Amino acid sequence: MIKDHPNPYIQASLRELSAALDRCARQLQAANGTVERQDMAHLLLAAAKRLAPKDKSLGEPVSRVRAGAEVLPEFWPRYELEKRAIRWHLFHQATEAAGLTPADFGAYFTLTGRPLTDRVLESEDGYREALDWIEEARRAGDWASRQVE
DSSP states (O other): OOOOOOOTTTTOOHHHHHHHHHHHHHHHHHTTOOHHHHHHHHHHHHHHHHHSOSTTSTTSHHHHHHTTOOHHHHHHHHHHHHHHHHHHHHHHHHHHHTTOOGGGGHHHHHHHSSOHHHHHHHOHHHHHHHHHHHHHHHHHHHHHHHHHO
C-alpha cells in the first residue's frame, strides 16, 4: 500500500501558508489554463492575501513597533479588534449550525429592544448571552417541529 505523502504545510505559519498559496496561484496563472484554473488562482490569491501577516504596511503595529513605538499601545487595539472579529465569525457559525437565520433574530430584538448582533460585538458576556439565546431558539424550534410531525 502506498503511504500518503505527508502534508508539508500542516505545521506552516500563516506567513509560510500565504507565500505557498501565492506561489501556487502564480504558477496556475502562468500556465494560462482553463477558466476553472484561473478561478482557482484567484481563490488562492485571495486566501494568500487574507493569511498574509500585515507587518509590511506602515500603519500596522509591527512596523510601528519596529520604528520605536511601544508594544502594548500598538498591539492592544489590534487584539480587541481581532477578538470582536472572531466572536462575529463564530456567532455566524453557531447560528448556521443551529439552523437559524438572521430573520430568526427578530424575537431577540422584540424581547430586548437590541439587535443580537450588537451583543455579540460588545463583549464576551454578550457573546455568551447570544450563544445561550441561539440554543434556546434552537430548542424552541426543535420542540415546535416535533409538535407538527
